[in-house]
Amino acid sequence: xxxxxxxxxxxxxxxxxxxxxxxxxxxxxxxxxxxxxxxxxxxxxxxxxxxxxxxxxxxxxxxxxxxxxxxxxxxxxxxxxxxxxxxxxxxxxxxxxxxxxxxxxxxxxxxxxxxxxxxxxxxxxxxxxxxxxxxxxxxxxxxxxxxxxxxxxxxxxxxxxxxxxxxxxxxxxxxxxxxxxxxxxxxxxxxxxxxxxxxxxxxxxxxxxxxxxxxxxxxxxxxxxxxxxxxxxxxxxxxxxxxx
Amino acid sequence: xxxxxxxxxxxxxxxxxxxxxxxxxxxxxxxxxxxxxxxxxxxxxxxxxxxxxxxxxxxxxxxxxxxxxxxxxxxxxxxxxxxxxxxxxxxxxxxxxxxxxxxxxxxxxxxxxxxxxxxxxxxxxxxxxxxxxxxxxxxxxxxxxxxxxxxxxxxxxxxxxxxxxxxxxxxxxxxxxxxxxxxxxxxxxxxxxxxxxxxxxxxxxxxxxxxxxxxxxxxxxxxxxxxxxxxxxxxxxxxxxxxx
Amino acid sequence: xxxxxxxxxxxxxxxxxxxxxxxxxxxxxxxxxxxxxxxxxxxxxxxxxxxxxxxxxxxxxxxxxxxxxxxxxxxxxxxxxxxxxxxxxxxxxxxxxxxxxxxxxxxxxxxxxxxxxxxxxxxxxxxxxxxxxxxxxxxxxxxxxxxxxxxxxxxxxxxxxxxxxxxxxxxxxxxxxxxxxxxxxxxxxxxxxxxxxxxxxxxxxxxxxxxxxxxxxxxxxxxxxxxxxxxxxxxxxxxxxxxx
Amino acid sequence: xxxxxxxxxxxxxxxxxxxxxxxxxxxxxxxxxxxxxxxxxxxxxxxxxxxxxxxxxxxxxxxxxxxxxxxxxxxxxxxxxxxxxxxxxxxxxxxxxxxxxxxxxxxxxxxxxxxxxxxxxxxxxxxxxxxxxxxxxxxxxxxxxxxxxxxxxxxxxxxxxxxxxxxxxxxxxxxxxxxxxxxxxxxxxxxxxxxxxxxxxxxxxxxxxxxxxxxxxxxxxxxxxxxxxxxxxxxxxxxxxxxx
Numbered sequence: 011x012x013x014x015x016x017x018x019x020x021x022x023x024x025x026x027x028x029x030x031x032x033x034x035x036x037x038x039x040x041x042x043x044x045x046x047x048x049x050x051x052x053x054x055x056x057x058x059x060x061x062x063x064x065x066x067x068x069x070x071x072x073x074x075x076x077x078x079x080x081x082x083x084x085x086x087x088x089x090x091x092x093x094x095x096x097x098x099x100x101x102x103x104x105x106x107x108x109x110x111x112x113x114x115x116x117x118x119x120x121x122x123x124x125x126x127x128x129x130x131x132x133x134x135x136x137x138x139x140x141x142x143x144x145x146x147x148x149x150x151x152x153x154x155x156x157x158x159x160x161x162x163x164x165x166x167x168x169x170x171x172x173x174x175x176x177x178x179x180x181x182x183x184x185x186x187x188x189x190x191x192x193x194x195x196x197x198x199x200x201x202x203x204x205x206x207x208x209x210x211x212x213x214x215x216x217x218x219x220x221x222x223x224x225x226x227x228x229x230x231x232x233x234x235x236x237x238x239x240x241x242x243x244x245x246x247x248x249x250x251x252x253x254x
Numbered sequence: 255x256x257x258x259x260x261x262x263x264x265x266x267x268x269x270x271x272x273x274x275x276x277x278x279x280x281x282x283x284x285x286x287x288x289x290x291x292x293x294x295x296x297x298x299x300x301x302x303x304x305x306x307x308x309x310x311x312x313x314x315x316x317x318x319x320x321x322x323x324x325x326x327x328x329x330x331x332x333x334x335x336x337x338x339x340x341x342x343x344x345x346x347x348x349x350x351x352x353x354x355x356x357x358x359x360x361x362x363x364x365x366x367x368x369x370x371x372x373x374x375x376x377x378x379x380x381x382x383x384x385x386x387x388x389x390x391x392x393x394x395x396x397x398x399x400x401x402x403x404x405x406x407x408x409x410x411x412x413x414x415x416x417x418x419x420x421x422x423x424x425x426x427x428x429x430x431x432x433x434x435x436x437x438x439x440x441x442x443x444x445x446x447x448x449x450x451x452x453x454x455x456x457x458x459x460x461x462x463x464x465x466x467x468x469x470x471x472x473x474x475x476x477x478x479x480x481x482x483x484x485x486x487x488x489x490x491x492x493x494x495x496x497x498x
Numbered sequence: 499x500x501x502x503x504x505x506x507x508x509x510x511x512x513x514x515x516x517x518x519x520x521x522x523x524x525x526x527x528x529x530x531x532x533x534x535x536x537x538x539x540x541x542x543x544x545x546x547x548x549x550x551x552x553x554x555x556x557x558x559x560x561x562x563x564x565x566x567x568x569x570x571x572x573x574x575x576x577x578x579x580x581x582x583x584x585x586x587x588x589x590x591x592x593x594x595x596x597x598x599x600x601x602x603x604x605x606x607x608x609x610x611x612x613x614x615x616x617x618x619x620x621x622x623x624x625x626x627x628x629x630x631x632x633x634x635x636x637x638x639x640x641x642x643x644x645x646x647x648x649x650x651x652x653x654x655x656x657x658x659x660x661x662x663x664x665x666x667x668x669x670x671x672x673x674x675x676x677x678x679x680x681x682x683x684x685x686x687x688x689x690x691x692x693x694x695x696x697x698x699x700x701x702x703x704x705x706x707x708x709x710x711x712x713x714x715x716x717x718x719x720x721x722x723x724x725x726x727x728x729x730x731x732x733x734x735x736x737x738x739x740x741x742x
Numbered sequence: 743x744x745x746x747x748x749x750x751x752x753x754x755x756x757x758x759x760x761x762x763x764x765x766x767x768x769x770x771x772x773x774x775x776x777x778x779x780x781x782x783x784x785x786x787x788x789x790x791x792x793x794x795x796x797x798x799x800x801x802x803x804x805x806x807x808x809x810x811x812x813x814x815x816x817x818x819x820x821x822x823x824x825x826x827x828x829x830x831x832x833x834x835x836x837x838x839x840x841x842x843x844x845x846x847x848x849x850x851x852x853x854x855x856x857x858x859x860x861x862x863x864x865x866x867x868x869x870x871x872x873x874x875x876x877x878x879x880x881x882x883x884x885x886x887x888x889x890x891x892x893x894x895x896x897x898x899x900x901x902x903x904x905x906x907x908x909x910x911x912x913x914x915x916x917x918x919x920x921x922x923x924x925x926x927x928x929x930x931x932x933x934x935x936x937x938x939x940x941x942x943x944x945x946x947x948x949x950x951x952x953x954x955x956x957x958x959x960x961x962x963x964x965x966x967x968x969x970x971x972x973x974x975x976x977x978x979x980x981x982x983x984x985x986x
Binding site: 589593612613614615616617661663664666676677678686687688689741 | 833837856857858859860861905907908910920921922930931932933985
């Protein structure tokens with residue numbers, strides 16, 4: 011599965027505003043930069059591009075999506091600024107077979123809400139707590155080579171109730187210092203596409219530099235990619251033939 | 255479970271345009287009228303109201319939805335004319351716990367697409383074929399007292415691929431004269447709400463007068479209703495307490 | 499739903515051996531006694547009987563099962579002593595529509611393994627840790643009136659990987675002091691029957707006296723009971739009729 | 743994924759008894775022979791062995807299973823003659839990660855019932871009817887390159903209710919001349935293993951010579967195989983470490 015075409019989308023607001031200040035230290039090349047670096051390390055044959063909210067068409071014109079096997083989505087502050095036409099386009103590509111990885115605060119992104127139909131709300135607290143990410147689907151390719159638990163020393167706390175449809179596959183459940191639990195790794199099949207949501211990762215903590223997290227993301231990319239499939243059009247068909 | 259509050263929504267275009275002409279014979283009181291009549295027969299304690307696209311706010315202002323345990327939705331020609339603000343409102347109520355029954359060509363309604371995230375497309379042919387509705391979840395309350403198969407003498411043919419997420423429960427599978435199959439009864443849990451899609455029923459055939467179909471719909475209403483639950487607000491919560 | 503017929507099965511070994519000694523204090527009438535008492539409190543119209551491993555046919559002859567809407571199962575030390583013929587019989591009744599609640603260490607019972615097909619193994623540690631039981635299906639009747647989280651002051655720790663099939667419904671996820679997580683409330687549909695596994699409860703801790711736990715168990719009983727359904731025989735049928 | 747190790751198990755009773763007589767014409771090398779031939783054609787790098795009920799330990803001693811990535815199972819008349827110890831062993835390997843394809847009348851095999859926990863009963867009629875196998879999961883690798891519908895000119899009719907747990911993935915639904923429907927392609931995850939049940943194929947019809955059917959089976963083998971994973975032991979663990 012060499013030669014995967016990956017697009018990393020980042021809202022880029024924390025980077026632009028240098029807020030929080032610690033971010034410049036943790037992610038000098040932006041969250042998208044750290045994500046892209048991790049993918050290039052693990053998948054040296056992949057071609058990885060990045061795209062930002064501030065880019066024309068948010069960096070996601072038709073030709074970019076048509077040339078993307080898997081799109082990663084990181085957003086937080088500016089979900090409301092994402093153009094509906096771009097959301098329409100991304101949704102169409104996911105339903106047609108493009109893989110999508112939604113990360114952390116991307117749970118509130120328009121594209122995730124659009125594809126799931128729910129509020130995608132959750133409980134949260136930012137207190138630099140340890141997160142333990144437990145595997146509940148050891149047969150699943152996304153868990154391959156991932157320690158159980160995967161320990162994240164400091165992370166924002168996310169908690170149930172996570173208002174998503176019952177996932178097609180439940181991969182990871184996390185616990186936090188305060189005792190909360192969260193379905194931190196879940197997959198959804200929508201149309202011809204595959205979606206993986208993974209909650210660890212935040213602008214305040216260097217989570218995307220952790221090798222185990224990079225392993226999860228790369229596994230997720232491999233799992234979500236369908237490079238040999240043409241992008242499918244919606245199947246609306248008048249049946250012109252009787253089979254019996 | 256007496257006293258359920260049911261709202262039957264109908265687009266009303268076939269009725270308004272008297273197209274097809276046969277409709278005036280089959281559904282002299284409109285599709286909504288036949289649906290309401292069936293519910294009143296089977297659930298004499300229920301209060302049943304109807305609402306139409308042509309009504310102010312499509313007959314679905316906030317106070318009507320707040321007073322509705324289960325909403326039935328029938329539409330076909332005018333999905334595009336349904337106001338986005340009304341779709342927002344219905345979605346909010348479903349996620350908050352209101353039951354929703356989506357019927358037949360309502361698969362292409364904005365509210366169904368909104369809640370499922372997919373195109374909800376399918377294959378179709380209008381050839382007055384026999385539909386056989388087979389039960390695949392005999393333990394499920396929606397199937398109680400329903401013959402297996404339920405025989406519909408003439409009906410529009412619907413066929414896979416039905417572009418929906420994997421349903422939370424698969425209740426019925428239909429076959430048609432031409433050999434096609436269709437997941438004709440499926441449920442979805444979204445937020446605090448319960449959704450039941452049932453495909454039989456069309457403007458050309460007297461399906462909604464069939465007692466067995468009325469039984470399915472009434473079972474679906476009973477199953478989707480949560481009359482003792484307050485309508486829940488989305489759970490977005492900052493966690494102010496550590497539990498350990 | 500008055501008049502439910504409930505049978506509480508307990509292995510009874512901890513009681514017989516008075517081991518651990520604390521058990522005589524916590525459960526003077528046995529674990530089955532405490533469970534039965536809780537059910538009688540919450541469901542005063544129910545008829546509740548108990549049955550023990552030491553009884554003839556383990557207290558579960560055909561006529562008892564035929565007269566049971568929901569069976570509760572608690573076992574720990576003597577899973578291997580349960581007669582295969584009794585397991586066959588219970589399985590047949592569950593597949594025919596009898597509800598089954600499997601409790602705590604009953605995860606390793608023959609009947610649970612038989613119905614699920616997996617080892618049902620898990621991780622564990624007995625260290626009197628606090629268990630927090632979080633709701634992940636707020637729409638589900640089993641969660642009605644249950645605090646979120648439900649706090650159990652001291653409990654044996656159970657941990658993933660819990661080797662069960664993906665449950666039909668995931669209701670509760672627990673966390674423990676050590677940071678472990680566990681799918682502590684899960685349902686399965688098998689044949690015509692409904693199964694609810696709930697992990698809290700142990701011979702060392704007074705969990706079954708907790709009102710919130712009794713609420714969960716009673717909700718589970720109501721959910722699993724199908725008192726109006728005749729016990730179904732397996733459907734093996736030679737199709738003698740063409741439908742078209 | 744070259745070098746897969748495949749074992750095709752066949753009961754071999756129809757072959758031994760030359761009953762029905764047509765079988766000698768259709769399957770001169772036995773059903774296992776035709777299955778093995780199809781796999782060798784499509785997966786030239788695979789090593790394919792066959793095993794029969796009449797072989798010592800039914801041809802499935804520990805060393806054969808330890809050397810098998812995917813096991814195919816065809817049985818019909820002699821399910822009761824399969825030794826429980828062999829069933830135990832196959833179950834252990836499946837839960838440990840070995841792939842399993844259960845074919846046609848194998849729905850009533852001990853190993854399928856053991857892994858699923860239900861009766862696995864269904865309706866049937868042997869009337870040489872056309873079967874149409876429709877894809878309901880176009881994103882799934884098992885459907886790759888498979889025509890929709892896959893047409894089987896003559897086949898035994900299988901019908902719902904198929905008494906299996908809700909499958910983890912529903913891949914194919916079939917219809918038959920008489921109007922019946924059947925979930926003809928379903929997958930289950932159990933322990934670390936992957937199971938695919940595919941119903942077409944019978945001793946009376948040359949189904950296993952059809953290229954499209956061979957494609958489905960080969961896709962199923964590729965999907966079920968986890969050649970790089972060591973066979974996992976059941977995870978029963980005393981937790982000796984606190985993570986926080």
